[in-house]
Each structure stands twice: as C-alpha cells, then as structure tokens.
Amino acid sequence: MGTDNVQHMVERxxxxxxxxxAHVPTAGTEHxxxxxHFESAMCKRFFESDPSEYT
Ligand SMILES: [Zn+2]
Numbered sequence: 001m002g003t004d005n006v007q008h009m010v011e012r013x014x015x016x017x018x019x020x021x022a023h024v025p026t027a028g029t030e031h032x033x034x035x036x037h038f039e040s041a042m043c044k045r046f047f048e049s050d051p052s053e054y055t
C-alpha cells in the first residue's frame with residue numbers, strides 16, 4: 001500500500017490559528033530550532049516581525 005508511517009498531521013497557523021491544508025505548499029520558517037508553518041506568506045511576515053508573540 002505504501003502508506004505506512006504516514007502521520008496524520010493537522011497543523012495550525014501560529015499567527016491566525018487557521019488550519020493548514022497539508023496538501024498545499026505553505027510558507028515556513030525556523031525559529032529556535034522549531035519549524036513553523038503558516039497558511040500564507042503574510043502570516044509568516046507577522047511571525048518574523050515578532051516571533052515571541054506567537055511562540
Ligand atoms: Zn495565518
């Protein structure tokens with residue numbers, strides 16, 4: 001089947017709390033060793049302007 005080890009991942013945008021569609025490429029960044037994903041590039045910019053607000 002080839003589906004073993006596939007995790008059911010539901011990620012949420014740390015900025016706006018929208019659910020991120022795993023099938024759509026999203027903006028991502030790394031902050032203090034953790035990778036964050038955002039539902040839009042705009043959210044990524046908010047996050048990067050003040051990471052402590054969202055972590
Ligand atoms: Zn967002």
